[in-house]
Structure formats: structure tokens, C-alpha cells
Amino acid sequence: MEHTIRITACKTEYAVNPVGIDSLRPRLFWRLESDERGVRQTAYQVVVASSREKLDRGDADMWDSGKTVSGESIQIVYAGSALRSEGEYFWKVRVWDSRDEVSPWSETAYWTMGILSRGEWQAKWIGRRPNPGLAMQPSPYMRKSFAVKPNVRRAVVYATALGLFKLRVNGSAVGHLFAPGWTDYDKRVQVHAYDVTDQIKQGENAIAVILGDGWYAGTVGFLGKRVYGERPFFLMQASIEYEDGSRELVVSDGSWRAAEGPIRYSDMIEGETYDARLELTGWDQPGYDDSGWESPDVRSGYNGLLVAAAEPPIRITETVKPVAVRKTEAGTYIFDMGQNMVGWTEVTVRGEAGTRITLSHAEMLNPDGSLYLDNLRAAVQQDHYVLKGGGEERYEPHFTFHGFRYVELIGYPGEADLTTIAGKVIHSDTPAAGRLETNDPMVNQLYSNIVWGQRGNFLSVPTDCPQRDERLGWTGDAQIFARTASYNRDVSRFFTKYMRDIADAQQPSGAFTDVAPDAGWIRHKMWNTRLNWFAPDNAGWGDAGVIIPWTLYLMYGDKRILEEHYDAMSRWVDYLKDNGSDLIRPDYANYGDWLSIGADTPNEVLATAYFAYSTKLLAAIAGVLGKTEDHSRYAALFGQIAEAFRREFVSGDGFVRGDTQTVYVLALQFGLLTEELKPKATRRLTENIRARGNRLSTGFLGVGYLLPALTDSGEQDIAYELLTQEAFPSWMYSIKHGATTIWERWDGWTEENGFQTPSMNSFNHYSLGSVGEWMFRYMAGIEADPAEPGFRHAIIRPRPGGRLNRVKAGYESLYGTISVEWSLEAGSRLTLEVEVPANAGATVHVPGANVEPDGEDAGLSAAGCTLLTQEKQASVYRIGSGKYRFTSSLAYMKKEAEVQQ
Numbered sequence: 001m002e003h004t005i006r007i008t009a010c011k012t013e014y015a016v017n018p019v020g021i022d023s024l025r026p027r028l029f030w031r032l033e034s035d036e037r038g039v040r041q042t043a044y045q046v047v048v049a050s051s052r053e054k055l056d057r058g059d060a061d062m063w064d065s066g067k068t069v070s071g072e073s074i075q076i077v078y079a080g081s082a083l084r085s086e087g088e089y090f091w092k093v094r095v096w097d098s099r100d101e102v103s104p105w106s107e108t109a110y111w112t113m114g115i116l117s118r119g120e121w122q123a124k125w126i127g128r129r130p131n132p133g134l135a136m137q138p139s140p141y142m143r144k145s146f147a148v149k150p151n152v153r154r155a156v157v158y159a160t161a162l163g164l165f166k167l168r169v170n171g172s173a174v175g176h177l178f179a180p181g182w183t184d185y186d187k188r189v190q191v192h193a194y195d196v197t198d199q200i201k202q203g204e205n206a207i208a209v210i211l212g213d214g215w216y217a218g219t220v221g222f223l224g225k226r227v228y229g230e231r232p233f234f235l236m237q238a239s240i241e242y243e244d245g246s247r248e249l250v251v252s253d254g255s256w257r258a259a260e261g262p263i264r265y266s267d268m269i270e271g272e273t274y275d276a277r278l279e280l281t282g283w284d285q286p287g288y289d290d291s292g293w294e295s296p297d298v299r300s301g302y303n304g305l306l307v308a309a310a311e312p313p314i315r316i317t318e319t320v321k322p323v324a325v326r327k328t329e330a331g332t333y334i335f336d337m338g339q340n341m342v343g344w345t346e347v348t349v350r351g352e353a354g355t356r357i358t359l360s361h362a363e364m365l366n367p368d369g370s371l372y373l374d375n376l377r378a379a380v381q382q383d384h385y386v387l388k389g390g391g392e393e394r395y396e397p398h399f400t401f402h403g404f405r406y407v408e409l410i411g412y413p414g415e416a417d418l419t420t421i422a423g424k425v426i427h428s429d430t431p432a433a434g435r436l437e438t439n440d441p442m443v444n445q446l447y448s449n450i451v452w453g454q455r456g457n458f459l460s461v462p463t464d465c466p467q468r469d470e471r472l473g474w475t476g477d478a479q480i481f482a483r484t485a486s487y488n489r490d491v492s493r494f495f496t497k498y499m500r501d502i503a504d505a506q507q508p509s510g511a512f513t514d515v516a517p518d519a520g521w522i523r524h525k526m527w528n529t530r531l532n533w534f535a536p537d538n539a540g541w542g543d544a545g546v547i548i549p550w551t552l553y554l555m556y557g558d559k560r561i562l563e564e565h566y567d568a569m570s571r572w573v574d575y576l577k578d579n580g581s582d583l584i585r586p587d588y589a590n591y592g593d594w595l596s597i598g599a600d601t602p603n604e605v606l607a608t609a610y611f612a613y614s615t616k617l618l619a620a621i622a623g624v625l626g627k628t629e630d631h632s633r634y635a636a637l638f639g640q641i642a643e644a645f646r647r648e649f650v651s652g653d654g655f656v657r658g659d660t661q662t663v664y665v666l667a668l669q670f671g672l673l674t675e676e677l678k679p680k681a682t683r684r685l686t687e688n689i690r691a692r693g694n695r696l697s698t699g700f701l702g703v704g705y706l707l708p709a710l711t712d713s714g715e716q717d718i719a720y721e722l723l724t725q726e727a728f729p730s731w732m733y734s735i736k737h738g739a740t741t742i743w744e745r746w747d748g749w750t751e752e753n754g755f756q757t758p759s760m761n762s763f764n765h766y767s768l769g770s771v772g773e774w775m776f777r778y779m780a781g782i783e784a785d786p787a788e789p790g791f792r793h794a795i796i797r798p799r800p801g802g803r804l805n806r807v808k809a810g811y812e813s814l815y816g817t818i819s820v821e822w823s824l825e826a827g828s829r830l831t832l833e834v835e836v837p838a839n840a841g842a843t844v845h846v847p848g849a850n851v852e853p854d855g856e857d858a859g860l861s862a863a864g865c866t867l868l869t870q871e872k873q874a875s876v877y878r879i880g881s882g883k884y885r886f887t888s889s890l891a892y893m894k895k896e897a898e899v900q901q
Helices: 052-056 441-457 475-488 492-505 544-556 559-578 603-624 628-649 661-669 677-691 700-712 716-724 731-736 766-780 891-900
Strands: 005-012 027-034 041-049 088-097 109-112 140-148 152-162 164-169 172-179 188-195 203-212 233-242 247-251 257-260 263-267 271-275 305-308 314-320 324-327 333-349 356-362 382-386 393-395 402-410 421-428 434-438 782-784 793-796 806-813 816-825 829-836 841-847 849-853 866-870 874-879 882-889
Touching: 005 088, 005 109, 027 088, 027 816, 041 052, 052 088, 140 247, 152 164, 152 172, 152 203, 172 188, 172 314, 188 492, 203 233, 314 333, 333 356, 333 382, 333 441, 382 393, 402 421, 421 441, 434 441, 434 766, 441 475, 441 716, 441 731, 441 766, 475 492, 475 544, 475 700, 475 766, 492 544, 492 559, 544 559, 544 603, 559 603, 559 628, 603 628, 603 661, 661 677, 661 700, 677 700, 677 716, 700 716, 700 766, 716 766, 766 782, 766 806, 793 816, 829 841, 841 882, 849 874, 874 882
Parallel strands: 188 305, 271 382, 793 841
Antiparallel strands: 005 027, 041 088, 088 109, 140 203, 140 257, 152 188, 152 233, 164 172, 164 203, 233 247, 263 271, 314 421, 324 333, 333 393, 333 402, 333 421, 356 382, 356 402, 434 806, 782 793, 806 816, 816 829, 829 882, 841 874, 849 882, 866 874
């Protein structure tokens, strides 16, 4: 009999076959696929073995869960025998459906453990002594030759750096970009594990590495150089296992050889210079003569934690070709890549040895057509290449990156054309999760801009801008965008790692910081004492320590991140309570609703609202974790804060102190108003918007909640008007003027004033793109259910409106693809198509009157599509997995809305 259920996409700790993890209770995930509707898992059996051979013969020596009655197919915690350091583990799963029929076993998946204890490390930290008198040091090149016996079973390299490393084995690149990523190096550094079995051969072998200063010893934003250390160091331990069970180690130590090479310097903020005449041909291969090299400098030790890399790798994910090139009067060439992007430029060149060419990068052009460089501040987005001569040469930098759309090629020998350069797009390789398309090209461009902004700024940490001398992990930006980010891409591992950065930066007082990793933000006491500019607990910034874990729980059903950071979250809320006055939260920093436009939200109003929201979420988190006393305590505290907020800031007529769009939005969205006050505050919010000509005024913190607050308050039409508003300030204003990413400021460039202040004017900054959350949750209608998180049960509730007559969206959940498409014909006939993956379900709110499922053609009766409620303006159905189509009429709703107006 043909089985109806197939098991696919087996993952461990969110990854496919990860190597070198350090979780002693790793979580397992799988998906179900079926051609039938309404398929549900009722039980599973997971078997885990210490070798593939054992698993194949049915010897589950590590864990056999037995037939476990459960519908869960995500976040399944391993509960077998203790895992050993560097161990290999193979697993598969089968499931039972509602008819108690069992599926075939899944394909075999695996994971391997990393080095679990410091005592197992025999390697030493090695680097190269600096060249005296040089402000910018050449990148160290280091290598080690070693012999390998026949019959290698497995070879794994465990590597990390204080700085950055590019690893090579026998001439082949191993790993990815910007490893090991950015952490607070005083507290932890990530170890990356690479299976190099296929690269190792019998006889002589060579392991080689180039080191970069990176965040450790290079320039970190405007905090300066060498924030953590003076120069980079490398740590590596290669474990070579043979078929006879024996094992050898190759470790970094004083026996390695070190030299400088063609990379004269490479700095994340100041670019790179590469002299090809100094290339070390064959240096990374066996047989190379390194007798003229020097011994490395061996560091005495490291006091931080060595942890397995949690984040997704940074990679080149796309190559962009220029769309236009122009030769200037000075003989340089300016290329337009057609897209504001993050990465670097690869150049192809022929010329005489010693010829120096420069690649200069910028986001915008001046009115005269030259590169607009003023907004870079102290950053130098230039890479210099010195030719070695003798034929075609290709160059791209090693330890730097730039934010740019335009590239100026200076000193190029010959005539450049569109094939001369190519743009390499880099970012943390978070898999694409969302797709969204409408009938409106400008709305589609807005979504594209949001996605490109996320790609460019998610690089080990969620940075605030990729071009100027900043590129810091601002927590406020991250929390307001986290939900949008989760719809766009799979950021489960990315934010898991970033939350550890936030926790590492938490102060002894309980305060969460404005940036993470800390990067000396607090340690160097760089705040302005009059404005308290760099205070450690800014409203909306520090609250990321609660909001981001809750977001991961909603989107991925991740209970562990709540458990891991519960104490830190509790300390944060208790800190806010202890440092307030009658539950009013002071906020002395100058952030507020950052970069709002023509509106001044009082800091104490915003701060108290966020205090309430963090407390509200913590109460919910305590409930999820079964901490009933904490749940009651924090729920009661939230009620008290909300009461204090109303008493201090809200009048009986709905007026909220400050009278800005943001104060009303936060009061509504965070549940701070009584039922009586809500419509009054909504009216004031809409009057404010109308008085501005249907334009917004919200900044970083208000903008993400603006359209949700309006929609939840029955003002959906205004939400759509703001979405598609083309006059300044608006999302569409920047698009009308060529934006391909989200700008930092609404007024980054205007027709009247040109460029805003160059001291802070990024044209690739994701925060104002937090409207993407509304586009998925409200416009398309794909919403997570807190009662069944991770989209085990979705809430499908699209809100058609505005000038849109078609929206098509999809979200790749851990269970599979959830898709929604709605279209309007003749302005009032709605067709809604929904698809839900196997082992999941949804509640579908179909707007309009005369709602009809598509009957037998869609197989609805067999699928158990159940009508829950039917009202004048919507019908609500409960559906299982499968594809569904509904039709309705919005004519009644439109007529009623016209009467109300």
C-alpha cells in the first residue's frame, strides 16, 4: 500500500546535519508531507545511534523514544544517553496518523558534537608579532605541514579566532566568511567545526590560515580601533580518526610558521590594500618551503568561553552585475549596480606590474554625478589593488565589507565596461522564509526594499547601517524589526546567537544595553554626562531582551530561549520597577521615538509604555514556562503600570500626553487603555493623521505598531492610505526617488533640501521597514497563534483594502509552507485561497458577506472544514492541512463603511 505521509526536512538545532554543536539536549525537527487533506501526526518514534551502521541494523544504542503519543514535530528534545565530546549521532523518525497508520522511516539525519570541555583543548592561541611603526598591520599568514596515515575515517577541524580567519586545507578554502563572527570576546568566542575528511589525503598535508583584525582588533564603528585586543590570534584543533580507531591531533602551537603577505591591511571600516606582487604562491599547499618564515607568537591563554557557533554562516549569496557605467572627465569609471547592497566588488584587470587601482563605494550620487561620500563619516569604503602583471587578474577583498550602490573605479588601465566589475552580496545566510506580491508595483518595491535592508544589515549581528563608521548591533532597531525579520527569513539561529550577545552585555544592575555585543559601550563610559546619551537602559532598546525571545517563541515555538534567558528578563523588569517612581519609568536618554518626523514624544510616556509591555510579555512567558507565581505577580504588575500610565498621562477624553501618533499607538497596542478610552484615543490618533494630510510622524519605535494599531482599532482604510502615501514623509516617497533599500530617516533626501545631515544619514537601515510585519500579519493575514506557537495553528485573517486588488504571500514555517492569496473582482467579489501544511491547522476569517467554500471541487467536506461563526462581515472556519478556496462579497461592507463616514 502506498503511504500517504512522507517525512522530510529533518533538522537538528534548526540546521541540516550540523557539525560541532555543544547542546547536550539537542532539539530535533521534521516535516510531514501528504497529498491528503487534514493530515495530523498522533505519535512519533525517534531512534538515535552512535553510528550509521548501528542505525541501519536497528541498534538505537543512544535513544529510542518508542511510540510517543504526540502531535509535535518540532522542538523535540533529545532524551537519550549522554552525548560525548566530538561524538557522531545518526537519527531517523517515523510517525503515526489519526488512523494509526505508520509512515516509512525518514531519511537518516545526523549531528556531531564539538569539543565540550576546555580540558580537551591541546591547541594554543597563535598570532604574528606586529611590524613596528605601522598603524595598519598586514594580515598574518600562517601554516602547518603534517603527515597523515592511510585509512582516514573522519577528519574534523575545530577553529576560532580573536579576530577573523580564512582557513585552507591543502589549497582548498574551508568554511565561510567573517568567521568566527562577532561576540563580546571578553566573555565568549564561537568555535566553528568543519568536516575536512574529503580534503585530507595520505602523506603530507597542509593547513593554512589568514587572519584579519575584524571586530576584535580592527575598527569597531565610531568606538575606534582595537576595542578588544591589539592584534588577532588563531586557535585550531584538527582531529583525524582512522579506521582502526586510532586518533591524531593537529593543533595550533609554536611549531607553525608565520609570515606577512599581499594583504597590507584589511579593516572593516577602512577598507583594504592588496599588493599582488607579494603573493605567496603555493603557501597553502603541501611541499611549500616555509623555511624563511618566522615562528608564531604564542598567547598565554584566554579567559572567555569557547562555545560552538550558534549563528548561520556568512556567505556570498548573490552576484550582481552593474546596470550602467559612465566614464568621468577625470578618466575614472562610475558604475551603477542598480541595487543598494552590502558586500564588495570583484574587479577583472590586465596591466603592468605595480599599477594601482582603487574601488570606491557609495550609496548615492551627488547632483554633479560624483559619489556622495559625506555620510560615511570616518569610514573609508575603498579597496586598493596593486597589479602583479602578466595577464588577467581578479581581485576581491578579504576582511572588509561596504554598503553601496555605486562604484568608482580609479586608475584602471584600459577601457572598462559592464563586465569589468561584479558586486558580491554578503550577509548571514538565513534561509528565505517569506514571499509577498501584490498588484501594486510600488508596494512590491517596498517589500523588496525591506528584504534587501535585512540582508545587508544582518551580518553576524543586526547592524544599524553597513556603510558609515558605525555598524553596531543596536537593540532597539532589532526588537522593532524582529517580527518582520522572522517573516522574511529563517532567523531562528541568528537571533538565538544575538540574544546571547544581549545577555552578555546585561549590566549587574539588570539593565540591558543599547548595543550588543557591548563593544566597550559601557566599559569605556562614552556617554555624554549632560544628555546621558549612552545610558544603559533606554526605553525600546533595553526591552529587546524580552521582546526578541517572545518573538522567537511565537514564530518557532522555541521554549528553550525563554528558559535560557528567563532570569535575565526578570532582572530587567525588576530593575525597571526598582528604578521607577510610582511605576513611572524615567528615561533620560535622547533617543525617544528615534527620528520621528515633526513630533516630540515625551520620553517618560514612551518609557513607561515599554516598561508595561516588557512586564506584560514576561507575565506571558512565565505562564508558558509554568511559573504560576511569577505569572500572577507580573500580570498584576502590568495592571498596576497600566493604571499608573493612565493616571499620569491620559485624560478622560482620550488625550495622551505628547499628543503624538506614537503615544496613541503604544497605548493602544500595549493594552494600556480601558475599553472606554480606546475609541477616544483612536479618534485622536486618526485626527492627528488626517491633520497631517494622511501622513505619518512616527519614528523607529512607533512605526512598527502604527498600522497594526489602526487596523485593530477599525481604521483599516487609514492604514492602507499610510502604506501607499506618496507624499513626504512616507515609505513611497523614497521609492519614488529611486530607493532600493529602506532609509534610516524619512528625510534622508528630499526634493526641497537634498541630503539630510551627513553626520547621520544611512540609506540602508532596516528599522522603518518594520511595516513588513503588518504586510504579512494584516494585509496578507498570516498570523501566529500564541496558544499553538510556531504555526502549528495559524490564524488566517486577511484585510483587503486600499488600492490593492490582489495579494499573494507565503511563509515557510517549521511545519511547511503557509500560503494565502486573495483577489478582488469588480471591486467587491473576494476570492481567498489558503494552503496549510500537513500536521498543522488554521482558523480562517473570511471577510465579507455570503461566504461560500468551494464545495466538493476542493474536497472541503472530506477535509473537515468547520464553520465556527458566521456574522454580517465575516465567517470563521476551522481547517486542517491542504488547499482551500473561499468566495464572498465585500459590497455590504463597503456600503456600511460609506454610511458610517
